Amino acid sequence: MTPDDLEAARAYIDHDYDLIINVCASFSDATPALALYSGLAQPVLLWSFREPGPVGDRLWLNSLCGSNLYAHALVRAGGSVRLVYGDPDEAAVADALSLALSGDLPSAKTLPPMVRERAEAQPVREALNSLRGKTLGLVSEAPPGFTPSEFDGDLLQSLFGLTVHKLSMDEMFSRIDDVSAEACNSEEVAVRTARPSLAALDPDEVSRHAAVTVALRDWTAAKALSALAIRCWPEFPAQRGVCPCSSLSRIADEATPTACERDVYGSVTMLLLEALGSGTTYLVDTVDLDVSNNSVRLWHCGAAATSLAADPAEATQFVHCNRKIGVAGNFPLRTGPVIMARLTENITDKGVDGLRLLIAVGESIPAPNRFQGNTAEVRLEVDASAFVNSLVVGGFPHHTVLAWNDVRPQLRAAADLLGIPITEW
Structure with a gap:
């Protein structure tokens, strides 16, 4: 969560270990992955959980995407990863972790690429x-x-x-600040007409949204x-x-x-x-x-x-x-x-x-x-x-x-x- 946490974790990695399991409990950027695991000779096992929460709610964890981002950074840096996906109470997850702890990592095998037709x-x-x-x-x-x-x-x-x-x-924000009241009002009228659900939102936020749109469009x-x-x-x-x-x-x-x-x-x-x-x-x-x-x-x-x-x-x-x-x-x-x-x-x-x-x-x-x-x-x-x-x-x-x-x-x-x-x- 913080640079201090990274230093605390690094102390464990400096000791002998048989396996590193990184629990991607939520989404984070890949800074910790690169700080902790770059240069390791063995793969890092990334563990992601299924998404909880009711339909229509926010994405609670984004855990799988977190593993995806970690993996890109580590593979790009010359490392390797393995993936376990599922919740702690799933038998397949327990089996995969038990095998990993005994030295049998999940497969690194990927789907074979397909060869198909080309256009002219x-x-x-x-x-x-x-x-x-x-x-x-x-x-x-x-x-x-x-x-x-x-x-x-x-x-x-x-x-x-x-x-x-x-x-x-700063330059982008300056462009937003330079949007005239007339241009902002014109866009706000247009977007409220095109997207009526904006009526339920904070008017000040909708106005700021209109100014951002005008600045991006003009640029x-x-x-x-x-x-x-x-x-x-x-x-x-x-x-x-x-x-x-x-x-x-x-x-x-x-x-x-x-x-x-x-x-x-x-x-x-x-x-x-x-x-x-x-x-x-x-x-x-x-x-x-x-x-x-x-x-x-x-x-x-x-x-x-x-x-x-x-x-x-x-x-x-x-x-x-x-x-x-x-x-x-x-x-x-x-x-x-x-x-x-x-x-x-x-x-x-x-x-x-x-x-x-x-x-x-x-x-x-x-x-x-x-x-x-x-x-x-x-x-x-x-x-x-x-x-x-x-x-x-x-x-x-x-x-x-x-x-x-x-x-x-x-x-x-x-x-x-x-x-x-x-x-x-």
């Missing part, structure tokens, strides 16, 4: 060429310990011809930005009393992809998917696993475009699930066939070597909004437990991009043209 190269080449010269708008730095939000600007330029335009948090237009990756916390809620989720949603509804937590490779994945014909996309965490339904629950805290709602007319705007201030979306996501995709660092025995591409496929099935924010329950084509294990043990990011049009053949062809290896499930 020429249209895909044209889509890739359409990205060249485009600019990503970034606000501030990656949140501490969010290793998936770090990026290599030279690599983006060489692979995709993309550049970045970056604002500091996007002034700099001809093609996508945004925004550091959305802690400064926005802590210093400005507003969550930018619904503002990012508003910009996404206007056809500019938006990624929270300043996830640059996430926003590039969104740009690539949309260039290939995916339509509007959304950046999500994998937060829960339902073995009985072979499904995973994909979620984020409320920045989805309202066009992606299961019922756009009921795309409720609410307070942020954790911060309890406005404004964030609170509605289930669209049903139907979906794909998940993600560009991330290609981790090899010699370190990071360019990018790799993750692809998965499933169906978003009708379900209530399991967690406050935006949730999709996706029944996978492959074994869901094996998928989650592969995601964590393979060191993939906790963020993937969800799309409702199947552009997998185009994605495969694009990866081939760019020399990017594919892991597809």
Whole structure:
């Protein structure tokens, strides 16, 4: 929880041990993982719990996502991990822990990648060429310990011809302060008309939300930005009393992809998917696993475009699930066939070597909004437990991009043209 706690934990690791089990009781950034476990010769066993709480409540733990983030950081740094998923009273969990204590760690085996059809190269080449010269708008730095939000600007330029335009948090806040009362009022009237549920929220928070939207929209237009990756916390809620989720949603509804937590490779994945014909996309965490339904629950805290709602007319705007201030979306996501995709660092025995591409496929099935924010329950084509294990043990990011049009053949062809290896499930 604190730097002092890390130092206390380090004292245990300095002694002889047979096994390290890191209980990801909740979500945290990966700073503790890197501080405690970098350079270990043996794997770290990450233990995550199932999500409790009633349907429609906040995400209580986000424990699985915590393991996912820890794993990405450790694998990226040259380490390895194993995963145990389940609650302490489950027999399978007790068996897995008993075996681990006797020296038999859970399997590191991942799902074998699939080889499938490619689209014709020429249209895909044209889509890739359409990205060249485009600019990503970034606000501030990656949140501490969010290793998936770090990026290599030279690599983006060489692979995709993309550049970045970056604002500091102070510069972003100055732009918000410069929004005129007239422009703010005009946006507030428009957004209240488009999103009537705002009437139930604090008027001051809705007004601050309108100012953030205008500032983001004006910046996007002034700099001809093609996508945004925004550091959305802690400064926005802590210093400005507003969550930018619904503002990012508003910009996404206007056809500019938006990624929270300043996830640059996430926003590039969104740009690539949309260039290939995916339509509007959304950046999500994998937060829960339902073995009985072979499904995973994909979620984020409320920045989805309202066009992606299961019922756009009921795309409720609410307070942020954790911060309890406005404004964030609170509605289930669209049903139907979906794909998940993600560009991330290609981790090899010699370190990071360019990018790799993750692809998965499933169906978003009708379900209530399991967690406050935006949730999709996706029944996978492959074994869901094996998928989650592969995601964590393979060191993939906790963020993937969800799309409702199947552009997998185009994605495969694009990866081939760019020399990017594919892991597809």
